[in-house]
Structures are given as C-alpha cells and as structure tokens.
Amino acid sequence: MSNFWKTAGQHLFIWAVLLFAFFPLYVTFAISVKSNKQFNNQPFSPLSLSGFVETLERKPAAPGAYDTKETILVREALEAGLKPGDAGWPVVRLSTADTWHWENWIVAWDTVGTYIFNTILVAVTAVVFALCFSTAAAFFFARYRMPGATFLWYFFLVLMLMPGVANLVPLFILLRDMNLINSLLALVIIGISGAQVVQIFILRNFIEEIPQDMFDAADVDGASPFRQVLYIVLPMSGSVISTLAILQFISVWNDFLLPFIIIRDDSLLTLAAGLIKLDGEYVKQWGEMMAGYSIASLPLVLIFLFTMRLFVRGISAGAVKG
Amino acid sequence: MPKYVSIKRLTSYWRLYLFVAPAAVLVGIFAYFPAASAIYHAFFRWNGSYVKEFVGLYNFHQLLGWSPFLWLVMVAWVVLLMALLVGRPMWLAGWAPWGLLLMVCGLGVALFTAGTESTVLHMNAGEAWQWYGRTMWATVLGVGLHQIVRRNWSQVVQGVLVLYGFLWFYYQSMYATGDQTLWSGFGVIFILVLANLVKMVPSIATAVVIHRLKSERWQYIYRVLFVVPMIVPGMVGLLVWKSFFDPTQGILNRVLLGSGFYDVMVWFDDLVGWGVFHAGSSPSWLGDASLVIPSLIFWGFPWVGTVGVLIYLTGLAGIDESVYEAADIAGATSLQKFTYIEFPLILTQVRINLVLMIIATLQTYGQILILLGDSGGPQGVALVPGLYMFRSAFVELYAGKACAIGLIVFFFILILTEINNRFVRVEK
16 A cells, blocks of 8 residues: 555656646647737636637728737738728638637748758758768777877867867857858858767767677778778668767757857848747747747657657767767 | 778878868867967957957956966966976986076076066066065975875865965955956856756656656656657747746746735745845846846756756666665665665766766856846846856957956866866766
8 A cells, every 4th residue: 555655656756847847848839829918818828629629700800900810911911002891801710718829830930930941951961961070080990090090089089178168259250251150051060060079989989899800801802991881880880870860960959059149141040049039029929939939849859759769768878978 | 909000001091091081170170270269369459350469468367367476476386387397307317406407497587577577566676586585485385285285184185275275365366356247257157056956956856766666667658758848949948938037927927926926925035134025016037136046046947957867767777676675675764775775876977967067057158148138137147257258259349358268267167177087086
C-alpha cells in the first residue's frame, strides 16, 4: 500500500514539474488563436471547443473593426477603393467570444515564413559543409600521423578553451571589411567554422574506433583516402554524423546574436532575430505574435518527432563529451 | 594504429593536408584572427573604422583603475620575472650567480623607468627609486612567505589567501579610480551565478525521481516529454517569458492580481519594509530597478534544463538494482539513498555542469539584451560585462574599450578554467 502511494507521489511530482515546463508552450498556443479582445478578457484559459466549429452567421465587416481578420480585409478593401455597402465589401464570419481566430496564423506566416525559409537555407547549407569539412579533418587526425598533425590538433583544441565573448566585436569588423554584412553567406560561414572544433573532436574519437584493418585493406586495394572516407567512414559513422547534424541544426536555428548584429534587411533575417523584431512592434497584436512563436517552434518539433531516438541519445552523449 | 608518414614520404602524401585545410583555414580566419585582433585592438582608441590610435594601457586603466603604486609593482614584477627567466637558466648553466643578474637587470630597468616615468608618477627620480626598492623587497618577501605557506598549508587555503590579498590590494589602491559600471556588472554576474547554482537543484531532483520509477516504460515517456520544452527555440521561450512580465497585460501580473497572491506580497513587503510592492499598482517586472534582477532570476521557472535532466539520467543509469535492495535491507531512508548512492554517481556530471554553468554565466548577455535592451534595464542595473562590451562597441562606438572588456572577461574565464583543471578533477 505504501509502495503505491510512493509511486503515485513520484508521478505527481514529475507531472507538476512538467506542468510548469509546458505552461509557456500551452499559453503560446492558447493565445495564438485569440483576438486582442479575447486575450484581454481571458488571457490564458483556452477558448471553448464550441467556438472551434465555424459559426455560419455572416455579416459585412465594420470599418473600424478590431478583430484581426476584419482589420486586414477592411484595409485591403479600402486600398482597393471600396466603401462599406459596395458589392465587393468583405463579408466576415460573425465572431463570438469563443471563435478561434486561425487567421492569426495566416498573418503570422506572412512574416515568419520568410524567416523560416532563410533559417532553413542557412542551417542546411552550414550543416552540410560543416560536416564535410569536419569529417575530412577528423579522418586526417584519426588515420594518419602527418608531420605537423600534433600542432594542428592543438590548433583546434585550444579553441575549445577560448570563450566567444571577446571575439564578437573584431568578428563583426572582419565581416564588415569582407563586405559580408547583411548577407546570409556570412551566417553560413560562421556556422561552418563555429561547429568545426567540437565536430572534429567527437568524430576523431569515433573514427579511431573503426577497425584499422579496414583502412589497411582499402589501401592494399588501392583506394584513395577520399574513397576511404566515402565508402568506409561515412557508412560506419552515420549515426554520429546525423546526431551532430541535428545538434548543429538546432544551434543555428537558435542563434540570434550574429544575425541580430549583421543582418539589416527584414527579408534576410533568420528566425530568432526576426522574432525579436516581431516582439518590438509598438502596438502588440498578441494573437499574431504568439501564432508567430508557434510557427517558429513547429519545424523543430516535427524534426523531433521523426528523430526522437537520435535526439535523446545525441543530447546525453554529446553533452557529456562536449 | 594510425599510419605514420615521415617527412621524406611527403612527396606522395602531401595531398592529405587538403583534408584538414578547409577546416583549418576557416578556423584560422574566423576564430583566430578575431581573437588576435581583439588582443591587438585592446591597446587602441578605436571606433571600429577610421579612428585608430595607439594608447597603450589606457583602456585598461579606465576600466580597472590606475594607481602609481600599481605601476611600481608592475615594473618590479617585470624585473623579477626577467631575472628569473633569464638569470635562472644562466645560473644553472654555471655562467653567473643569478642574484647578481637580478640586481643588474633590476637596477637598469628601474633607473631607466624612474628617469622617464617620474613625471607620470608625480615624484622625482629619487622618490621613485625608493618606491622601487620597497616594492621589490615586498615582492621578494611575499614570494618567500608564499614558499613557507606552500609547504605547510593546503592549496585551498593558499588560493583563498592569494585571492583575498589580491582583492584587498586592488580595493585599497585602484577600485575607486576604475569603471564602476564594469564592477557592478561583475556583481550582477556573481548574483546570477549563485542563483544558477540553486537552479541546478530542480534538474537533479527530477532526474532522481524519474530514475527511481520502477516502470521502464514511464521512464522513457518522461524522458521524451522532458525533451519537448527544449526543442522549442530558445528565443521563443525568452520572448514568451518577456510577454509574461508585461506589466499591464502580462500573464504573471494577471495571475498574481487575480488570485489575490499579490495582496500577500504587499502585506509581506509592508512587514519587511522593502517598499517594492504597493497595493493598488501592478509591479512592472522589467521596468523597476529593484525588480529587474529578481525577474532575471525567476525567468524560466521551474528551471528544468532538459539537457541537465538527460545527462543526470545517463549518470544514474549506472546504478545497479541490487544496490537499492541492499540499502532497503539496511533501512536507508530515501534521503540517505540520495546522499550515499545517487549523488556520488552523478557528481561527475554535476561538476561538469557547474563549471560550464559558471563559465557560461560569466559571458552571458544575449538574454539580458533581449529582455531589457542594450541599456541593461532601468538605471543600467543589469548591465553585465558582456552587455557593457556590446554596448561600448555597437552603441557608443568604443571598439577598443569593448575589446579590453572582452579580454578582462576572458581573463576571468581563464582563471576559472585553471582552478577547475587544478581542483575539480573529473574521473572518466
């Protein structure tokens, strides 16, 4: 009996912690389908499910409408030169206190969509090139002892001790002198070079554990080092490489300081830096803002769903080693 | 075994360098060059572009303070160091007694600087020379004392003594002339480190509780569930919390005012006399100078870093079931199980996390930049050194000063890393 209560207590504790941990996520979603009016009335309680079903009653939009969707439609109609009562004047769904305002998501997508596209472009390019370079370098260190290899190894290793804080200002100046300000290329390059050290470190350990006989056999067969990387290293270290890829993808996805400093154009901003911009607007549309945050979170959650095992293992292993 | 390639065979193997070349070139240009540039430009008055003038240690004097006494100590130390580095090998080689060399070097350098720098120090050459003598004797005495201490006391006592002595010396001689903003920033960092120390507890507690569950299936479910909040981009978490702190529409104030808990806080405030919470007005968490730091600490409640939980779980996975059974037979309470079985096993991870946390906290400023803007909140109460650097470089356009701040922070991190390497050994 006491055992039952003990187990129940443990579960209760974990659920309490989870409840708090998930609360911001829940609130983000709950607000993302509310209009400002609804948000002011009830900030975080969910809208009732009855409002989820489309209300069929429709009416012409009022010119000074406060709801998000109406505001946009009215603005567009006014820009098209229409007046209330004209034939093309928008007719909107009559929104009640319970209506779910999914149009917040559409509005948010208009801004966040570009950011997401930019971020995916930067992240994928950076991850692919970073892993190509670091696999090659790790192979160099794991398989051969070339003259100067030890020096090069410490050349990389010392960087692990070097904190990034002092580098930021000269890095900005360097990028400016290279005419890389306001370009996604800079983010890609910094993404590649920033990931090298940790990746080389982990991949070298891994490649050293591949049986060396395989490389010797490949040498006898006359396979060049490049072919050895392609046909031995890559197939055998697939899991490590994919784990590293995911970790780097997340870090590029989250990085905001560099894009915040070097990107000037709104259309080139990456996600994290773009969200800051979304937050900084003077009159806050809470629903749209939260919808933007929700959209920003979704891609990573989707990736997570498909690569759950890699994730859990990668975080446990990578964090201990790194 | 890796293949050894001798220099003679490089003609057929040189292409292998192409494997490491891209990584090395990128790291060289985008990591080493900025670092070198930071060190170089810390000695310049520099606005990032056309204004560039060598000013020596001026930036450091502005930040850390300046005293003639320090100048003397520095010269004396340089002299001693020279004597040691040059004189000792010569003495060992049987060339000359190194004490003599010390005297000669010291005399030369001291005379030279006393002649040239006496105007800077506002004293005549004779006075300066007397001070050199005293400083040098004090240093020799200090080194000698340290030798005695080193033989007899533990390293921890030595460390504390050296640190305390250094701080006392610094506070007495230079603190008042230094940049108070920088030091108050380090003060904020100190508070944040203490807070982060406390914030490590929920992760450990959660990991232990998950580990103690009997059901493997639930363990896996909880592990996956705890990853989900981490998947959410950090920026989203940060901005959502920023919206929570909003004084009029934020969730936090709505909950506090709606539930009546705010009245309790006001009552408690009256009792203690803080004067922070007033009845009839809602607290502006990020806009009130006395509430900014507490808000920064409270941010991210309940502070279960997923990475932390997963790392601790990996550490705990090594405990065999039989250990628990033995503990049960011996009648151990669950607290005893924690202190004697579980905590020692995750000690390695706790130490690593602790060190990484302190180093990360020292250079933190991104979150504060987002939450409070580049001025560091009302009255700049949260202007941590990193943010001060950012502000100097990109708002005030003192890039040279920014580099100097970066180097000072770097220096602190270096000391911490060294302490970590020496005292906190990690058994692999």
